[in-house]
Amino acid sequence: MRIAIAGASGRMGRMLIEAVSQSSDLKLTAALDIAGAPMLGQDACGFLGQNSGVLITDQLSAIQQADCLIDFTRPEGSLEHLAACVQYGVNMVIGTTGFDEAGKAAITQASESIGIVFAPNMSVGVNATLKLLDMAARILNSGYDVEVFEAHHRHKVDAPSGTALKMGETIAQAWGKPLDEIATWTRHGHTGPRKTGEIGFSVVRGGDIVGDHTVFFCGTGERIEISHRSSSRAGYAEGSLRAARFLEGKRKGLFDMQTVLGL
Known part of the structure; x- marks a missing residue:
């Protein structure tokens, strides 16, 4: 399963990249960050001493190289990524918090076109x-x-x-x-x-x-x-990968972690 990570230079982004790189069934195919980020153009796994061949980019078109985007950024950034996911038919795991009612409505509307797991905590x-x-x-x-x-x-x-x-x-x-x-x-x-x-x-x-x-x-x-x-963000990362796997094969729908975990 092909995975894109938003906020690739951040603390959570790096934790997600590391978790994907250690999994046997997931492959990192895109890594996004904001324009002007210092890590743009560098290998997404460089901080692990690895060469993944995936360069960190601010081009949203990179999302189309993935089956699912995992996003723990800011509401405004997540909504931009959401629009790109709808455009390219890519599912999305959203762990970002702080959305207003309009943002939540946009996520609900997008779920009519793609599969989304949206939860305030992925742990x-x-x-x-x-x-x-x-x-x-x-x-x-x-x-x-x-x-x-x-x-x-x-x-x-x-x-x-x-x-x-x-x-x-x-x-x-x-x-x-x-x-x-x-x-x-x-x-x-x-x-x-x-x-x-x-x-x-x-x-x-x-x-x-x-x-x-x-x-x-x-x-x-x-x-x-x-x-x-x-004690670390590892639990959030592992839960996010579980959510991404849950979305595999789902063409649309809005889900939370309670559903992912069968609770």
Whole structure:
């Protein structure tokens, strides 16, 4: 299966390239980066001491050399790549977060022409955690206050993280309510007592934290914590390759990692 990687010079891009190069059933055939990126024109596997013959390019036409593009860039870049994938009939795995409603609508529309796996977190462990949160929320649906905590590196530009939002959405859905109606995004000053049934969010940005997420179910006399901590981006990369394999042979459709994993 032929794979293209977007953001090839970045931390996640390199992790994806390394994962593809180590797989037996996937082949790197295109590597993209933005115009002016310092690694343009260099071999995509050069940082591994390997010669893949695939040069990093800013030309979107390179996408047509692949069966699937994996993208963990920024919303604006991902939407450009999405349009190119539709043009060339190439499936897409989207791990980018921070899309607005218009961006999400564009992804949904594109899925009528190509196969797309779109998820805020591609980690198998995170998606298992989401399943556990759904179960916990259905059991702990009264008498418990819920808080979602997340921490990421200082370079992350959106907050709360897409994973934290997905955790909140999972709990809200289990309760039969829209997240926006029960979420508390900030607390400052005299906030008064906590409202029953709300979901609070807390965010840390600093250093090189790959990604920590904990959901607290705080009851009277007890506290349940469900956590996932990433020590590297390898889990995201492996989950992304699993998503790409899932799309093989699919001509169109919009899927998430819960579907990919059969959850």
